[in-house]
Amino acid sequence: MSENLSNLLKEDRRFEPPAELAENANVTAATYEEAAADRLGFWAKQAERLSWGEPFSEVLDWSNPPFAKWFVGGTLNVAYNCVDRHVKAGNGDRVAFHFVGEPGDTRDLTYAELKDEVSQAANALIELGVKTGDRVAIYMPMIPEAVIAMLACARLGAPHTVVFGGFSSDALASRVQDCQAKVIITSDGGYRRGAPSALKPAVDQAVTRCPDVEHVLVVRRTGQDLGEDGWTEGRDVWWHDVVGSASTEHTPEMFDAEHPLYVMYTSGTTGKPKGILHTSGGYLTQTAYTFWATFDHKPETDIFWCTADIGWVTGHSYIVYGPTANGATQVLYEGTPDTPHKGRWWEIIAEKGVTTFYTAPTAIRSCMKWGKEIPEKFDLSSLRLLGSVGESINPEAYVWYRENIGGGSAPIVDTWWQTETGGHMISPMPGVTASKPGSAMLGVPGIEVAVVDNDGNKVENGGGGLLVITEPWPAMLRTIWGDDQRYKDTYWSRFPDHGYYFAGDGAKLDDDGDIWLLGRVDDVMNVSGHRLSTTEIESALVSHPKVAEAAVVGAADETTGQAVCAFVILREEAGDGGADIVQELRNHVAKEIGPIAKPRQVMVVPELPKTRSGKIMRRLLRDVAEHREVGDVTTLADSSVMNLIQDGLQTDKAE
Ligand code: ATP
Numbered sequence: 001m002s003e004n005l006s007n008l009l010k011e012d013r014r015f016e017p018p019a020e021l022a023e024n025a026n027v028t029a030a031t032y033e034e035a036a037a038d039r040l041g042f043w044a045k046q047a048e049r050l051s052w053g054e055p056f057s058e059v060l061d062w063s064n065p066p067f068a069k070w071f072v073g074g075t076l077n078v079a080y081n082c083v084d085r086h087v088k089a090g091n092g093d094r095v096a097f098h099f100v101g102e103p104g105d106t107r108d109l110t111y112a113e114l115k116d117e118v119s120q121a122a123n124a125l126i127e128l129g130v131k132t133g134d135r136v137a138i139y140m141p142m143i144p145e146a147v148i149a150m151l152a153c154a155r156l157g158a159p160h161t162v163v164f165g166g167f168s169s170d171a172l173a174s175r176v177q178d179c180q181a182k183v184i185i186t187s188d189g190g191y192r193r194g195a196p197s198a199l200k201p202a203v204d205q206a207v208t209r210c211p212d213v214e215h216v217l218v219v220r221r222t223g224q225d226l227g228e229d230g231w232t233e234g235r236d237v238w239w240h241d242v243v244g245s246a247s248t249e250h251t252p253e254m255f256d257a258e259h260p261l262y263v264m265y266t267s268g269t270t271g272k273p274k275g276i277l278h279t280s281g282g283y284l285t286q287t288a289y290t291f292w293a294t295f296d297h298k299p300e301t302d303i304f305w306c307t308a309d310i311g312w313v314t315g316h317s318y319i320v321y322g323p324t325a326n327g328a329t330q331v332l333y334e335g336t337p338d339t340p341h342k343g344r345w346w347e348i349i350a351e352k353g354v355t356t357f358y359t360a361p362t363a364i365r366s367c368m369k370w371g372k373e374i375p376e377k378f379d380l381s382s383l384r385l386l387g388s389v390g391e392s393i394n395p396e397a398y399v400w401y402r403e404n405i406g407g408g409s410a411p412i413v414d415t416w417w418q419t420e421t422g423g424h425m426i427s428p429m430p431g432v433t434a435s436k437p438g439s440a441m442l443g444v445p446g447i448e449v450a451v452v453d454n455d456g457n458k459v460e461n462g463g464g465g466l467l468v469i470t471e472p473w474p475a476m477l478r479t480i481w482g483d484d485q486r487y488k489d490t491y492w493s494r495f496p497d498h499g500y501y502f503a504g505d506g507a508k509l510d511d512d513g514d515i516w517l518l519g520r521v522d523d524v525m526n527v528s529g530h531r532l533s534t535t536e537i538e539s540a541l542v543s544h545p546k547v548a549e550a551a552v553v554g555a556a557d558e559t560t561g562q563a564v565c566a567f568v569i570l571r572e573e574a575g576d577g578g579a580d581i582v583q584e585l586r587n588h589v590a591k592e593i594g595p596i597a598k599p600r601q602v603m604v605v606p607e608l609p610k611t612r613s614g615k616i617m618r619r620l621l622r623d624v625a626e627h628r629e630v631g632d633v634t635t636l637a638d639s640s641v642m643n644l645i646q647d648g649l650q651t652d653k654a655e
């Protein structure tokens with residue numbers, strides 16, 4: 001059992017669902033029973049949320065694992081499901097998106113308007129030569145046209161690949177090359193931290209290396225001067241010219257349930273991003289169902305806001321596909337949380353009456369760092385449900401979120417899932433689960449997950465190990481684009497006899513059998529024969545009142561094999577933390593979770609290295625802790641952060 005991860009952190013706080021929410025909840029205890037009794041039957045029933053052309057004849061074909069086919073023989077049009085049918089049902093006047101631009105411009109887009117614009121964009125793409133099966137790259141800020149572009153591609157059966165607008169032209173070029181996109185949809189620029197920031201020049205640069213690209217379709221957002229060389233006649237076309245003049249009539253074609261919907265590259269936290277392929281029927285079924293279930297969504301009264309960028313899978317599944325398949329009303333915000341001031345998010349929630357808010361732990365910890373006085377200035381009473389995604393949420397950050405944003409009563413759904421899984425896999429159900437801060441709790445109804453040891457045996461309650469998914473699920477990735485072998489090797493080769501999908505994450509079961517995510521298995525530390533996860537030690541550090549963020553890594557150590565090295569960011573009100581801060585934090589960890597986890601070193605840093613989606617890149621910190629040249633930083637949000645950290649350390653002999 002020494003192979004297994006240590007279970008160090010104890011957490012006794014528990015939050016029951018509010019009575020009113022539980023009474024009217026979409027998901028009840030009976031839903032779990034129903035799904036357990038007949039899993040495939042349950043998913044067949046969830047597929048009825050969608051409108052199908054031909055009905056499917058088989059729920060799951062798993063005759064050639066790990067290549068799954070869901071809803072075999074069924075046909076559908078994803079865009080029709082997300083847009084047209086709501087208009088047909090008489091809800092055309094419902095707002096699909098309350099768009100808020102960073103400079104303060106706003107635009108409300110109803111489902112009827114969305115239908116017209118998606119149809120126009122689809123007609124324009126046809127004009128530009130896009131056919132079913134062609135790939136289209138989308139490189140845009142968070143503006144309504146980005147969503148419209150994605151839905152227009154879906155309407156044509158032309159798989160999109162959305163590349164985060166903050167990425168460099170190199171990153172764009174490599175993704176466009178990898179999936180051989182024929183058209184790139186972009187904008188002149190977007191607004192970022194109070195200023196226009198150009199996008200088109202990066203596309204121009206990328207296209208010189210992408211011979212397959214025939215057209216670049218450009219939305220005018222900022223009105224920036226593109227310069228003499230900034231426009232290539234014949235190749236470049238303005239959105240307002242070709243989309244604006246196109247017909248609002250377009251008849252959607254039905255595609256096979258397994259028709260490719262998009263390729264999305266992973267965040268790249270652990271290395272080179274992988275092009276994850278998602279298809280249509282299963283993906284839309286699971287995202288539509290989980291959006292409805294996890295967020296207890298009520299389309300008539302809820303206003304949902306997911307702060308993720310559409311360049312990440314969270315933006316795909318919980319801005320574009322899941323919510324619109326449910327006819328939801330959402331906020332779409334272009335900018336950053338601190339522009340023009342640090343209360344911008346809370347101001348928007350108050351203004352738009354947001355009921356359901358979905359963000360990442362890294363953002364919550366930033367808000368903790370800035371102080372609770374900021375959200376206190378705004379009326380957040382419309383919020384009834386909060387969500388978290390991207391990393392484990394530290395118990396302290398969870399409680400801060402619940403108290404200061406959720407008014408002490410809104411439940412938090414901590415949703416574990418991956419680009420690869422397409423939709424939520426482990427999460428509390430807000431009307432059923434008595435949640436524990438820091439735990440993602442249980443598999444969602446219809447999903448089978450387990451924590452296993454190295455041999456694939458399920459661990460007992462109280463034990464730690466590897467997180468696996470034991471049965472195929474509708475929104476699962478179908479392969480890595482163009483590389484079936486890498487798909488098999490990466491996800492299915494760890495437990496070939498069991499046929500488990502290996503997620504790459506460590507997890508533990510508590511005494512009640514609830515699941516706690518413990519971080520990446522690659523980041524596990526081995527200290528004097530104990531296998532320690534990053535998450536628990538980080539959570540212990542964040543529970544100290546002076547700490548806002550923490551990252552720990554294992555560094556080679558002569559006596560213990562590896563030693564725990566911690567990097568921390570202090571809260572603003574803590575100043576420099578005082579002369580004894582290092583000792584104070586080391587002792588705090590020893591007291592909270594035990595002497596074995598006591599960091600050898602604690603380094604106070606101004607920032608941590610994060611990916612563009614806000615995840616901490618521990619492998620770079622490991623390089624620092626082991627005094628190596630820092631490795632590949634291309635997926636880092638801000639590459640100067642590593643210099644900041646190293647410069648700081650030279651003057652600070654932390655012991
Ligand atoms: P790459 O696979 O390229 O290294 P990535 O894993 O960061 O990138 P994503 O698919 O965006 O790319 O992230 C999925 C990962 O995020 C999960 O495997 C897990 O490590 C982490 N994660 C997501 N949600 C949660 C959560 N609620 N609790 C704990 N960890 C989470």
Ligand code: MG
Pocket residue numbers: 266418504
């Ligand atoms: Mg991953």
